[in-house]
Amino acid sequence: MFFAALSIALSSATALRVLPGFIVSPLPADRYVVAGIIAIIGMVFLYLILREKSIAQSPTIRLLGATTYPLYLLHGALAYPILENSSLLGSTLARVTAAAVLVAAVTYAFATQIELRFVPWLSRRASVVLAPAKEVS
Known part of the structure; x- marks a missing residue:
């Protein structure tokens, strides 16, 4: 438990220190947002590891898992126009929240x-297309 907490703290501190080298023109809040996200994700994983019950079948966890890739794909295209346009909303907190x-x-x-609707359909289609051909006797 101690080493997991230490790992989370060091990961967040490292994000605060090195983030400006990864983002071309970071906003002042970027360092703290990234460090906070790392800390939250670390605590969630620590909680999940320490739980006695399995979470594999939880609909909430399945939904959160389904959102990770779209979040990765969309966050920059959606968030940065709001964060960079100071005339849209007044304060940094309002921009980050929006x-x-x-x-x-x-x-x-x-x-x-x-x-979640397309993947099962695609899986069914792929299994039909990729199924071995039946031998003709």
């Missing part, structure tokens, strides 16, 4: 309305 809400809503909609 960007987070927009990204979360679009990611959720993509995961539930497109991805």
Whole structure:
């Protein structure tokens, strides 16, 4: 437990130190947002590891898993225009909140309305297309 907490703290501290080298023109809040996200994800994983019950069949966990890739794909395209346009909203907190809400809503909609419906269909199609040909006797 101690080493997991140490790992989370060091990961967050490293993000604070090296983030400006990874983002071309970081906003002042970027360092703290990234460090906070790393800390939250680390704590969630620590909690999940320490749980006695399996979470593999949880619908909530399946939904969160389904949102990770759309979140990765969409966060920059959706969040940065809001974060960089200071005239859209007044404060940095308002911009970060608006960007987070927009990204979360679009990611959720993509995961539930497109991805979770399309993947089973695609899997069925792939199994038909990729099935071995039957031998003719």
